[in-house]
Amino acid sequence: MRFSRTSKALGLAAVVALSLSACGGGTGSDTGSGNAGGDTTKVITANNTEPQNGLLPANTNEVGGGKVMDLLFSGLVSYDAKGATVNELADSIETTDSVNYTIKIKSGETFSDGTPVTAKSFVDAWNFGAAAKNAQLNSYFFESIKGYDKVSAEGSTETAMEGLKVVDDSTFTVELAQPESDFPLRLGYTAFYPLPESAYADPAKFGQNPVGNGPYKLAADGWKHDVSIELIPNDKYKGPQKAQNGGITFTIFANTDAAYTEVQSDNLDVLDQVPPSNLQNFQTDFEGRFVNQAYAGNATLTIPSYLPEFQGEEGLLRRAAISMSIDRQQIIDKIFYGNKKIATEFTSPVLDGYEAALPGSEVLKFDATKAKELWAKADAIKAWPADKVFTVTSNIDGAGNKEYITAMTNQIATNLGIKAELNPIATFKESRNLINSKKLTGGSRAGWQADYPSLYNFLGPLFGTGAGSNDGDYSSAAFDAKLKEGLAATSVEEGNKKFNEAQEILLKDLPVLPLWYQAAQGVWSNNVNTVQFDWKGVPMYYAITAK
């Protein structure tokens, strides 16, 4: 889960909104990779944040490092602009039971240093990522593989997962602990990239100067910490995302306001995040040079199941009442200047299998009268203490959080006739502490950004019983069963059907209240042709051409 933690300098003026927003019109009509006629030799400059860790696949879990990793490495599969999975290094990924997978990789592929990419490059990299002694942040991504529990246990010295076996140079097999039909979809995520043999001698050193197999490679001494990261095309790359420019230079910006002025003055080519202070005016500042499109992320309000007031029959009524008392569209219009899209379920509209109108989704529509009615019904079962305040906890170091949550609690208070307010927490780390220790006394701000394009990614990790990001401790046997059926399904369509049925259960239980879908706002300079943004809201850097 990636919460917004935009670092803003103290006291920046008029900070109004989270930078992400909703869908709708942007330019971007010039889709497809062919920006015909562009100059393919010029270096493109783009904004980025300093990667938080060394550039190792299993240790990169945030946007700053992720953007670079995705250009330096390529995995078994990759995702196209719409999030559809295409085979990248994989020749085939086969299974008959969703448990045992046989993966064949294309021959003749090499890392940028010339060493071949073999089955072993994948198996060793995944084992490295999972092993406890290497302490890699993404290690939980391998938890479905058989034997993960042994290598990841505290103090474990085992280094190989039982479920991974190299058959020959171009084939390996994966055995999962349980059937998971969307496993192949995950294989394009950063954690699953291969590593060359040279990585293991000194992983920390490798992370400073990684050698990958992606469309770009790091220029000599290319990572100048806190300043810039220079990538040049990797001529050994043969996949579908071949560089159409002379390289990408990421400039590190401490805040996006500074980057915005750089694009305005044509000193920076691409900015993938319009700062909150410019959400109102970026479409006029960059006429014909902006994008505003939905991506696979959402914002929600978690109401933990351990709160006594929100349990049982009256709990369900109260959850529904609060949901219906929030006028989402008004908040989107007034605080985010219309740059978000109202949510009608728990995933994202850019995903395959998305259904806009699931049965039961009326509960996410604003209806003050109905809300009051439901609240009164709940009070009839067990009265809400007269002086009790419904709080919503949020870190306020992320721009815009404070404004929208205050608006939301005001709506709840007015429409339900109770007391409601923001419980402001100074920093992100502090708010995570409260949430992780299950000490909330009310709701909390949450959101999810997909790791890979699948409905399951928005459901399993967040609402499965005991799942890693299940902050509200939601647990439903019926929901878990539906997820399991979905994972065991033999086709993606069949699986998505089950996942949507699982969502219908969530719409009744409302462990979280979906608020809106995120959208990416990006702008580019006069020096480059139209920039396309992908399903994750990240510019497709390899396809950018200079004018």
Add this chain to the structure above:
Amino acid sequence: MVMFAFRRFLQLIPVFFGATLLVYFLVFATPGDPIAALSGGKPMAPAVEAALRAQYNLDQPFWIQYGLYLKNLVTLNLGQTFSGQEVSAVIARAYPVTARLAIMALAIEAIFGVLFGVIAGLRKGKLFDSTVLVASLVVIAVPTFVLGFVLQLVVGVKLGWARPTVSGAAPWNELILPAVVLGLVSLAYVIRLTRTSISENMNADYVRTATAKGLSRRRVVVVHILRNSLIPVITFLGADLGALMGGAIVTEGIFNVPGVGNLLYKAILKGESATVVAVVSILVIVFVVANLIVDLLYAWLDPRIRYV
């Protein structure tokens, strides 16, 4: 004089340890779990979490954490950031940039501040004096970030005279705009200090004596009035150097200068004790040394002051 300087240097030792202890404790006492924040709210395998805690000694009580930090400090090991970089390397990158920025800002406020202050002081009540007073009042009243954003938009974006932000290497010429923004508020104070001081000293006995001796006005102003009037200004400038280096957070943010302010701000948010303590301790040393230099300058400016 030498003894005086030596004693002042000795004072650095307790100041340094006191500062590291205090800052280390403050970072320790800030609520929130840095390791939980590292995962960005995503789940983290328990073994990974335990390993990271052990790596940064976060599983130890305060005194042991601080003790281990000091032990490393003795061997000049400043520790590592959460991203695995050496803190010493991070600081070595950031300090020169901020030092350049602060020195330029200091130069701007010293040169223009004293110049305008002297002219205003000598022509008290005239048009130039009133204009400077009003202008400096405006500058003091407007917050730094407003000045920064306005100058960035006008000079950088609309007029295109300078790059709106500073590029990676932070060369001198690109630092001019941020240095002006950084130094502007202090510049206003320097002007007012100099002006008041000059106009006070104009009526002093020794000035009348000097004039009565038949010295040229130029000599009276430069040697007699100015030298004596500079004492409060120098005091202010000395203290300001430290403030400029540590207080450039807003300016560095606006102009994307990869300096100490940005570094410190990010480290505090992350709860990265090693970085915060190292950065602040060096700032403390800068403060102390700048003050020492100011004290030594007093003796040069006013021969009546003697150090023993």
